[in-house]
Amino acid sequence: MERLQKVIAGANVCSRRKAEAYIREGRVKVNGNVVTELGTKVDVSDVIEVDGKRIKQVLNVYYLMNKPTGVVSTTDDEKGRKTVIDLLDPADRELRVYPVGRLDFDTAGLLLLTNDGELTERLTHPRHDIEKEYLVRVDGIVIRNLIRTLRKGVKIDEGRLAVPKNVSLLELDKKNQSTLLSIVISEGRNKQVRRMIEAIGHQVKKLTRVRYDFLTLEGVERGSYRPLKIHEIKRLYGHTVEKKS
């Protein structure tokens, strides 16, 4: 069961706000009856009409992918490179899914894909503070002072400081001269982690997103994906509820 305004917006008839207005104005019918209540729930068997025209309900799908490097996280690429959509089975592509946010071409790890515009908007809105955890293999030995600097926040462009939620030192590999860090951020600025590491004078050798909110890569091989479970979708929605002011 889904809220009527979401189903109307999901069918690409109009925005959710417009759908709400249509419902209030008495322009929407469910199974032949005018419905003016916004909270009304419908399912796929219900016949929904807007201004007398039946809408085609779209099923929402949600996938958790373990993205490999060398793949772009867009639906198509002007340079003809392989996209995350190419990694989906043809049947799973039919419902026009797209990635929730982006991972760089050279970044691997957890990427959500869906055709649910409402959830995408909520998850990518900075207000909702969704945590993303990255394993970062850094070239060179990152000294303690620089880790402290990173924790306090670094300037990565003209704007605000990029302040991570957490930075942990996982490994100092003296032999190969590299450092393994876990960095948790809740923003999603362009190339944020790479630029944070550059701001302390180092370079990222390898970047993997290992967590998105409560979701991890457990059981999902690199290059494959699984559908989200109902309770996981509900939990993501629950973490992005609109706060009433």
Ligand code: URA
């Ligand atoms: N930060 C980056 O620098 N790249 C990514 O792909 C994700 C976060």
